[in-house]
Amino acid sequence: MKVQLQGQLVRLRISEAELARLQAGGTVENLTRLPAGLALRQWLRLGKGSQPELLVGDAQGWGCLLPPAELAAYVARLPCREGLRLRLPLAEGAEDAIEIDLEVDVRDSVRSRGVPKR
Template identity: 50%
Template sequence: MKVQWQGQSLRLRIDEAELQRLRDGGEVENRSRLPLGDDCMQRLRLDGAGSAAMTGTVNDWCLVMPRAEVEAYVGRLPCKDGLGYDLAVAGGGALRIDVEVDVRDSARVRGKARR
């Protein structure tokens, strides 16, 4: 999983193998060991909930995505768009999270991109 984070915008890009792991009930994670001695981990998983949610702590969090939305997205692959979530934050505002499957990897696995 590739992670891009700037301000209140977070982009998570996964490949087809990671997507399959999610669909099979597993988790996808990105772990960074920091010089301060702590790890920072971001995880993805699916469940039957109707909306996305973030669980965990600042250094170890998980974005839980609705399985039905992900399965509908899989039906559109390969494509450049992804799934987007606006999660409310304390004090107002939101964290925008975009989750995408790498379009090049998806085209390689599934065939030509759809328009």
């Protein structure tokens, strides 16, 4: 999983193999080890509800539970450049939010699925 952070937008790009792992109920993660024993960790897993959930796993990282129906609708569009955009409010009733763009690598998707018919 590749991670790109900019302000309140987190872009997560995964491969077709990582997508298959997610769909099978597994976890996809990125771990970056830093000096002094610090680490940054992000992970994705399928949830059970209809809304995405952002979870703090520990002091070193966070994870997101993906809504299965939204992921399935996104997978049905592959390969495509537009990702699955998830919006998570920072607090109950808050207008501020963190947005997560989940994308399957287009080149990997075309290799696995072929070119979409127009």
